[in-house]
Amino acid sequence: MNDTPWQLTVRELHAEARNPRVWAVMAIACLLIGAIGPFDTFTLPLPMRVGYWSMIVVSTYALATAVATYVTIRLEPLLPTTLAYALAGAIAGLPVAFLVMAINAVMFEHTAIDPVLLLVYCPLVALCISVLSSFLPHATAPRPTTGQPQAVAQDPPILVRLPLQQRGRLLALSVSDHYVDVITDRGHALVLMRLSDAIGETRGVEGLQVHRSHWVAVAAVKRARRSSGRQILELEDGREIPVSRTYLQAARAKGLLG
Template sequence: MIGLAAALVLAVLGAMNTGQAPFGYRLLYWACVILPGSLLGIAIQTAVLAWGGLAGRRWTEIAVVAVLVSVPHTFMVIVATALFFGIDAITPGVVGFFGLTVLMVALVLTTINHLAAVPASEPVPAAVPNGAVGVPIEAAAAEFQPSSEPQPAAPSTLPTLPELIAEKLPVRLRSARLIAIAAEDHYLRIHTDAGSDLVLMRMTDACALLPEAAGARVHRSWWAARAAVETLARREGKAELTLQGGLTVPVSRAMLASLRDQGWD
């Protein structure tokens, strides 16, 4: 969609001296120029994310993706321009002009794609007294009754890091204790009592590795360790947890009643 929008805008503006051509003709030209570049950008960005070597360095990642896209895409644009409008000769100056133009456009579109990217929308499971996944709390709130069964005691120590998470972290953090997990773009920030770092993993996969008694998914983008909780309170109409080390974590409206019932405050 971003590529189509960019093609339409460039066609309307008649960018790069294409304004003399009929609108439909230049729209077709820009679609042939932008859309292959967008697909190439998606493929390269996916590969860079899977590599993970630039995790946490957003602007470096954007620059690297834009450069990797612009090199092959420059020649695609030259071919498309030659077919639609003709080029007298492909000289180093022509390649340099198109290369710089393509790089600028690639930087803009890569930045837009990166900033528009959000963690995949994953439903937050409603915690029930035994820690199992239940019906959404919004649907059950009107009929919610505190359980008469005794609640399990809150863990007194922070959980250890699951092996599949620990092996993705720097050595200095692998033996640390887990405080919270936060989604950041395509990554997860693992907060521990020895510091934090990013790993490439989905929130649902990380939560599946953790014992049910260790904590809960308190927000779409947050998991919190039960033993790290210091307070659960409302501030300016929004609920949030204060965790060990002063970390504050938002609590979704769907989870608030259930957490209170389990004694998180």
């Protein structure tokens, strides 16, 4: 796959829109902020107050996610992940500030928040949220539910980034443009990160990088063969992964090649 950064951004927005947890968190935020009524909005009737903050929360979240994702995709190959997220968040905060100003201009005779403060607060808040989002996905491991073996608690951190239905035994990682395709015995999912960072989250699974774009779990390799002068690893799901010359010796040391 060779999608453009814009196509990858749209895909990320679609994924967020389909995530019920995102909508649940936004609903709670809208109700809480609407009930509190900060920045002089408490003078509004409760239904109008909740409606106003719902418009602010949903629209700014969508805009910030789109801008931050696009900028992160552009910056991650050039900068450390956390720095890329920080800059992306700060940049995303600027259009968010102007969006809030526009909404206030339509709804109120005078803005509830000083525009200068908006231009300071929005980038700072977006920066903090963006940096936190670079750490939170792998901050905790999935907890076993009733009837699951305790070993599930030791699953590699990379699995926490996947939708629940794709979390299974890790088979391989493959680069897909700016994404890493995380492949398990229950399917696969794209994660926005670098391959080196993804490999760092395979703790607990014996594996090996066999190509600049591929990592495989040793237990997932069914057989090895040669094709057109190249070494190929066939995984248990039928997927074929090439072994580049750089990694031939390491692959032989792991017993993956004859």
